[in-house]
Amino acid sequence: MFNNRIKIKSLLQSKVTGQEVIVMGWVRTFRNNQFIALNDGSTNNNLQVVVELGLLEDAYLKRITTGASLKVKGIVVASLGKGQSIEVKATLVEILGDSDAEKYPLQPKKHSLEFLREIAHLRFRTNTFGSVFRVRHALAFAVHQFFNEKGFVYLHTPIITASDAEGAGEMFRVTTLPIDGTAPKNEDGSINFKEDFFGKSTNLTVSGQLEGELGAMAFSEIYTFGPTFRAENSNTARHLAEFWMIEPEMAFHDIEDNMNLAEEFIKYLIQYVMNHNRDDIEFLSQRLADEEKQLPQDKRSELGLIEKLEFVLNNAFERITYTDAINILLESNHYKKKKFQYDVKWGIDLQSEHERYLVEKHFKKPVIVTGYPAAIKAFYMRMNDDGKTVAAMDILAPGIGEIVGGSQREERLEKLEARMKDMHSPAAEMSWYLDTRRFGSVPHAGFGLGFERMVQFVTGMTNIRDVIAFARTPKNCEF
Ligand code: 4AD
Ligand code: MG
Numbered sequence: 001m002f003n004n005r006i007k008i009k010s011l012l013q014s015k016v017t018g019q020e021v022i023v024m025g026w027v028r029t030f031r032n033n034q035f036i037a038l039n040d041g042s043t044n045n046n047l048q049v050v051v052e053l054g055l056l057e058d059a060y061l062k063r064i065t066t067g068a069s070l071k072v073k074g075i076v077v078a079s080l081g082k083g084q085s086i087e088v089k090a091t092l093v094e095i096l097g098d099s100d101a102e103k104y105p106l107q108p109k110k111h112s113l114e115f116l117r118e119i120a121h122l123r124f125r126t127n128t129f130g131s132v133f134r135v136r137h138a139l140a141f142a143v144h145q146f147f148n149e150k151g152f153v154y155l156h157t158p159i160i161t162a163s164d165a166e167g168a169g170e171m172f173r174v175t176t177l178p179i180d181g182t183a184p185k186n187e188d189g190s191i192n193f194k195e196d197f198f199g200k201s202t203n204l205t206v207s208g209q210l211e212g213e214l215g216a217m218a219f220s221e222i223y224t225f226g227p228t229f230r231a232e233n234s235n236t237a238r239h240l241a242e243f244w245m246i247e248p249e250m251a252f253h254d255i256e257d258n259m260n261l262a263e264e265f266i267k268y269l270i271q272y273v274m275n276h277n278r279d280d281i282e283f284l285s286q287r288l289a290d291e292e293k294q295l296p297q298d299k300r301s302e303l304g305l306i307e308k309l310e311f312v313l314n315n316a317f318e319r320i321t322y323t324d325a326i327n328i329l330l331e332s333n334h335y336k337k338k339k340f341q342y343d344v345k346w347g348i349d350l351q352s353e354h355e356r357y358l359v360e361k362h363f364k365k366p367v368i369v370t371g372y373p374a375a376i377k378a379f380y381m382r383m384n385d386d387g388k389t390v391a392a393m394d395i396l397a398p399g400i401g402e403i404v405g406g407s408q409r410e411e412r413l414e415k416l417e418a419r420m421k422d423m424h425s426p427a428a429e430m431s432w433y434l435d436t437r438r439f440g441s442v443p444h445a446g447f448g449l450g451f452e453r454m455v456q457f458v459t460g461m462t463n464i465r466d467v468i469a470f471a472r473t474p475k476n477c478e479f
């Protein structure tokens with residue numbers, strides 16, 4: 001058996017001196033031919049390994065370089081140095097894998113996030129990305145724990161589908177037909193998808209919601225948590241072509257129940273990380289504070305990361321209607337001084353500058369906006385009695401903008417059919433979806449939380465490319 005080691009995090013926590021241990025990891029730094037800072041990814045805190053004079057030959061010592069991997073056996077002793085209470089006095093150091101110091105791209109200094117994105121295969125070995133991805137893991141775990149505690153069924157909805165759940169048409173096609181012009185054609189010259197792998201035109205899913213609704217009509221409450229794909233050509237710090245989404249769907253819930261659940265969920269996730277990833281959050285909070293020191297005063301956040309998370313935990317989200325939101329924007333000095341790039345009037349889709357004004361300048365906390373104009377929202381949202389707005393809800397978060405999108409669903413068959421007709425949704429192909437409204441329809445609601453945006457919010461990372469392992473964005477699909 002090879003793996004008889006103790007993880008560095010457990011060792012640093014246990015602090016028991018006098019015991020013999022085996023540790024393994026990667027060299028962060030090697031000072032004075034004597035002090036190795038060893039890291040195994042369990043924590044940002046390195047273990048100091050002391051190599052006493054004469055233990056290793058010079059040629060072997062030279063191979064202990066940044067990035068090299070080691071197996072170390074030694075005795076745990078109290079540390080005299082600063083920054084750690086224990087260290088390991090090595091009795092054996094075995095190099096598992098060399099790392100050519102001249103060629104290793106990660107030097108023991110601060111690298112820019114842009115540079116690290118280019119070497120995303122190695123960036124997990126930095127403190128920043130160590131923290132980000134441990135927090136991402138914890139959040140994913142907490143998602144399942146939250147819904148499991150509530151008795152929701154985790155439903156795996158398909159990745160390949162033939163429907164456009166959002167009706168926005170921003171889909172990646174899935175096909176096995178040739179792309180060299182020899183694909184079978186219909187008489188009118190269009191491609192004959194009957195000859196394609198699935199016998200119809202298919203794409204990668206943009207959302208698992210529609211299938212989720214089918215599950216909710218039997219289990220009462222389900223959630224999905226999987227990858228979703230959007231071929232929108234948005235090169236921003238909050239858009240990915242492949243992102244992960246959590247979509248709960250609940251029978252017997254109206255829009256207010258939906259808002260309550262979403263708010264409780266977000267707070268639960270934050271609380272989980274505050275309890276379980278304190279070191280990482282403290283590190284990220286400090287990182288953000290250092291980063292912001294370089295910004296002009298008015299661009300800096302008023303609250304540090306930890307303060308911001310605590311503030312969100314301890315305060316109710318603001319709840320306003322879309323109409324209120326438009327009025328607030330119209331009455332703002334920002335609008336009067338023509339500082340918005342996009343015009344504001346009832347009926348517009350809120351732009352990210354509008355959303356950010358509402359959460360960052362006006363309310364200074366997360367805001368839930370409800371009652372959007374029907375014309376700018378998806379076909380499945382429930383029509384309000386005014387005949388103009390739908391029971392939609394978006395949650396807007398400081399620094400992020402839209403983090404959740406959801407709604408109460410239209411459970412009335414005729415109204416849904418009318419709306420699908422208006423919006424040119426292919427009702428014939430969606431007969432399976434309409435069956436939920438034919439056989440035992442109930443009021444129901446659900447929402448989608450963009451997982452990467454949530455990770456951004458909790459870690460304070462400003463670019464979404466830095467919270468997913470290998471980002472897929474327009475013109476970029478490395479690794
Ligand atoms: O608002 P969206 O498009 O809603 C839906 O897909 C619904 N079917 C959800 C539901 O009701 N079950 O997307 C939901 C969330 C957004 O609020 C945002 O956080 C995230 O998904 N999102 C993206 N995240 C990263 N990159 C993109 N391109 C995203 N598009 C949406
Ligand atoms: Mg949305």
